[in-house]
Amino acid sequence: xxxxxxxxxxxxxxxxxxxxxxxxxxxxxxxxxxxxxxxxxxxxxxxxxxxxxxxxxxxxxxxxxxxxxxxxxxxxxxxxxxxxxxxxxxxxxxxxxxxxxxxxxxxxxxxxxxxxxxxxxxxxxxxxxxxxxxxxxxxxxxxxxxxxxxxxxxxxxxxxxxxxxxxxxxxxxxxxxxxxxxxxxxxxxxxxxxxxxxxxxxxxxxxxxxxxxxxxxxxxxxxxxxxxxxxxxxxxxxxxxxxxxxxxxxxxxxxxxxxxxxxxxxxxxxxxxxxxxxxxxxxxxxxxxxxxxxxxxx
Amino acid sequence: xxxxxxxxxxxxxxxxxxxxxxxxxxxxxxxxxxxxxxxxxxxxxxxxxxxxxxxxxxxxxxxxxxxxxxxxxxxxxxxxxxxxxxxxxxxxxxxxxxxxxxxxxxxxxxxxxxxxxxxxxxxxxxxxxxxxxxxxxxxxxxxxxxxxxxxxxxxxxxxxxxxxxxxxxxxxxxxxxxxxxxxxxxxxxxxxxxxxxxxxxxxxxxxxxxxxxxxxxxxxxxxxxxxxxxxxxxxxxxxxxxxxxxxxxxxxxxxxxxxxxxxxxxxxxxxxx
Numbered sequence: 001x002x003x004x005x006x007x008x009x010x011x012x013x014x015x016x017x018x019x020x021x022x023x024x025x026x027x028x029x030x031x032x033x034x035x036x037x038x039x040x041x042x043x044x045x046x047x048x049x050x051x052x053x054x055x056x057x058x059x060x061x062x063x064x065x066x067x068x069x070x071x072x073x074x075x076x077x078x079x080x081x082x083x084x085x086x087x088x089x090x091x092x093x094x095x096x097x098x099x100x101x102x103x104x105x106x107x108x109x110x111x112x113x114x115x116x117x118x119x120x121x122x123x124x125x126x127x128x129x130x131x132x133x134x135x136x137x138x139x140x141x142x143x144x145x146x147x148x149x150x151x152x153x154x155x156x157x158x159x160x161x162x163x164x165x166x167x168x169x170x171x172x173x174x175x176x177x178x179x180x181x182x183x184x185x186x187x188x189x190x191x192x193x194x195x196x197x198x199x200x201x202x203x204x205x206x207x208x209x210x211x212x213x214x215x216x217x218x219x220x221x222x223x224x225x226x227x228x229x230x231x232x233x234x235x236x237x238x239x240x241x242x243x244x245x246x247x248x249x250x251x252x253x254x255x256x257x258x259x260x261x262x263x264x265x266x267x268x269x270x271x272x273x274x275x276x277x278x279x280x281x282x283x284x285x286x287x288x289x290x291x292x293x294x295x296x297x298x
Numbered sequence: 299x300x301x302x303x304x305x306x307x308x309x310x311x312x313x314x315x316x317x318x319x320x321x322x323x324x325x326x327x328x329x330x331x332x333x334x335x336x337x338x339x340x341x342x343x344x345x346x347x348x349x350x351x352x353x354x355x356x357x358x359x360x361x362x363x364x365x366x367x368x369x370x371x372x373x374x375x376x377x378x379x380x381x382x383x384x385x386x387x388x389x390x391x392x393x394x395x396x397x398x399x400x401x402x403x404x405x406x407x408x409x410x411x412x413x414x415x416x417x418x419x420x421x422x423x424x425x426x427x428x429x430x431x432x433x434x435x436x437x438x439x440x441x442x443x444x445x446x447x448x449x450x451x452x453x454x455x456x457x458x459x460x461x462x463x464x465x466x467x468x469x470x471x472x473x474x475x476x477x478x479x480x481x482x483x484x485x486x487x488x489x490x491x492x493x494x495x496x497x498x499x500x501x502x503x504x505x506x507x508x509x510x511x512x513x514x515x516x517x518x519x520x521x522x523x524x525x526x527x528x529x530x531x532x533x534x535x536x537x538x539x540x541x542x543x544x545x546x547x548x549x550x551x552x553x554x555x556x557x558x559x560x561x562x563x564x565x566x567x568x569x570x571x
Contacts, residue, residue: 039473193397196369200395202388211414215405294405295446 022065029131030054063263071267084247087271093247094236095275097164101171102232106225108172109179116180117187118205127184134177138235142170143242163246165237174235175228182224186217217292222287229279233261237272249275315378316470317343317366317500324361324528331388334527335370341521341530345469348496348503350513351521353566358528359506359521363472365458366504367395380469391419393470394463398478400455402447402462409434409443412462419466433461444448453484457491464499472504478508486544489515495541512561514538514546514555522559524566532562550554 027050034053036043045053055064063071064145082089111129115122146166149155154169155162198208240250249272256265256281301461324336334359343349351359363375364370368384379387380467387393394415402411409430416426432442437457447455456476463471473492477485489512496503507513514536515521522532546552 193399193401194403196400197395197397198418199369200367200388200393201415203418207418211418212403215403218405295407295448296404297448 011021017255019065023055024064026062026064026217030057033057033061039224054275056202059262061262062175063266067263068266071263072270075264075267075271077263087249087252087267090247090249090252090268091271094233094240094249094272096237097248098229098233098236098275098279101168101173101228101235102175104168104172105175105177105228105232107181107226109176110183110221110223112176112180113183113187114209116184126180129176130180132267133173138170138174138238139241140167142238145169146239146242165275167236169249170239171232172233175232176225178227178231179221182220183217186212186220190216208255215294219291219296222283222290225283225287226280229283230276233272233276233279305343312484314345314464315339315342315349316345316380317504318376318378318381319362320376322362322365322372322377324358324365324370325373334557335548337527337529338366339375339528340531341533343504343519344497344504345502346500346507347518347519348516348517350505350507350517351523352509352510353523353563356525357523357530357566358525359523362523363504363506364380365470366470367393391466391468393472394466394468396442396456396460396463396471396473396476398475399461400447400452402458404447407444407446408439408450408458411447411458412443412465415462415466421466429465433464436464436498437461437491451484453480453488456480456488460492460495460546464495464501469502471501473496473505475502475506475508477512478528480523485509485512490544491518497540510556513559515542515544520555521561522566524563529566531566532558534558534562 027112031050031054034045034050034057037049054060055067057063072087075085079086079088112122113127116126117123129201149166149169150162153162155165158165194212194216195208198212203211223249236248237250240248241254249268250267252271253265256262256268307524319339319341321335322339322341323334325332326335335356339358339362341362351362353359361370365372366384371384377384380392382390382392383411389523401452402408403414406414412433413431417431423427430443431440434443436459436565439454439457439461440453442450447458450458458480460471460476477488480488483485492503492505493516494497503516505513505516518536518540520534520536521530522534523529524531534555537551538555
């Protein structure tokens with residue numbers, strides 16, 4: 001009990017500080033509009049009135065936390081979940097390509113890592129290009145992926161919308177890299193003594209892989225998966241921006257910024273943060289179960 | 299020469315030799331020139347012997363063990379294990395190897411760790427279970443089969459690794475400083491247990507150590523080695539009986555052998571650092 005309190009307290013303290021700063025920021029940034037409006041109407045405002053007005057504007061520069069909370073609440077429970085105005089609907093759209101892209105990226109990352117560990121040629125050729133691939137700004141690359149997957153008709157080929165394909169590819173593109181790096185380290189983690197031990201049993205390379213290298217890499221894999229799942233979400237959202245902005249949290253943010261709806265923008269932003277947190281918690285939960293079954297210390 | 303200690307000046311050419319080394323040399327090429335890890339090693343070990351290899355770091359004792367295990371290949375000479383070349387002997391499951399660290403897989407229970415060689419060698423599941431149960435009993439870890447390695451002390455982990463080496467019934471046990479990382483008290487206890495195990499199973503044991511008392515206490519034969527180049531300086535056949543209570547280490551015979559080992563190490567310049 002005491003342990004839980006001492007862990008939660010610092011988090012709450014930081015959260016409290018952020019909220020306080022945020023309110024201060026809202027007042028400071030929104031006060032100008034309040035004052036300009038009041039002057040135009042020829043009204044004199046007290047300080048309290050100014051502060052109160054900064055928190056109820058329709059199009060504030062920086063919405064107050066409670067305004068965002070209300071917008072978020074309305075977006076999540078105020079609409080039927082499958083309505084196009086519901087953040088749940090758009091969250092699900094984003095989650096779909098995040099999850100598909102994440103799984104693809106994990107698969108590609110693991111396969112490449114196995115290749116890199118077992119083939120010197122792949123070690124020399126794949127790793128540098130994998131590193132270079134991650135230095136290209138994704139916002140620059142995303143539109144090209146969209147255009148290419150559209151003109152190649154990748155979507156029709158697998159029976160889904162083209163828009164979905166490009167989002168998924170971008171999510172996979174961002175998530176394969178941490179998995180690759182983590183798995184290469186993990187597959188190489190067994191020391192000489194452990195590989196010697198298997199040699200004394202005349203174990204084959206495949207047996208060494210399944211009994212030693214793969215299980216030894218699992219803790220490294222999970223560390224990478226948490227990074228990869230967050231990267232996949234970023235990829236999916238970025239992928240939604242240049243796709244004509246129809247569905248998904250990224251599309252919601254784009255619409256909101258184009259049509260001057262800061263409350264919606266902030267609500268979508270928080271919805272994606274909540275989604276990211278949920279995904280990382282889910283991966284963490286799977287990790288705990290898996291590692292416990294593999295005898296990890298509590 | 300002290301009484302009661304047989305001198306072995308020449309290499310015994312026994313027909314029942316389990317290990318037979320003639321002029322075995324191993325030279326590593328390094329950036330600083332060749333390193334003679336082993337030079338002209340002649341040694342014959344009979345069935346059921348307990349042979350300790352003692353000497354300072356770099357004397358080649360571990361290298362010799364690794365050659366027997368076919369983890370290294372001699373660059374010259376002939377080495378026979380059970381009458382075969384070491385590679386063939388390994389494929390015939392001639393030996394079990396115990397390393398300095400227990401090296402148990404942390405993600406496997408003790409029982410599943412011991413079953414590892416059996417899985418790799420393709421024993422049927424029922425036989426795996428029977429063998430694991432048998433060797434767990436042999437090292438007195440019956441109650442710990444379901445535990446994970448971190449739940450056991452260092453000494454117990456090393457016992458589990460010995461059980462793992464025994465699981466597939468190899469005739470030879472190669473032990474590379476198996477108790478080097480354990481404290482003196484645990485080490486004494488495990489020395490007794492290894493002796494008891496040797497008595498019960500009749501295995502041939504090759505045992506690498508840094509410790510003179512350990513070598514003298516355990517062995518029927520002590521091979522003293524020295525470095526640069528790694529070579530044998532003395533081979534001592536121990537007159538101690540096979541039954542050895544711990545307090546045999548205070549007997550005159552014991553101290554005489556220990557003295558001769560020390561002399562052998564000194565003659566090989568082992569004490570010049």
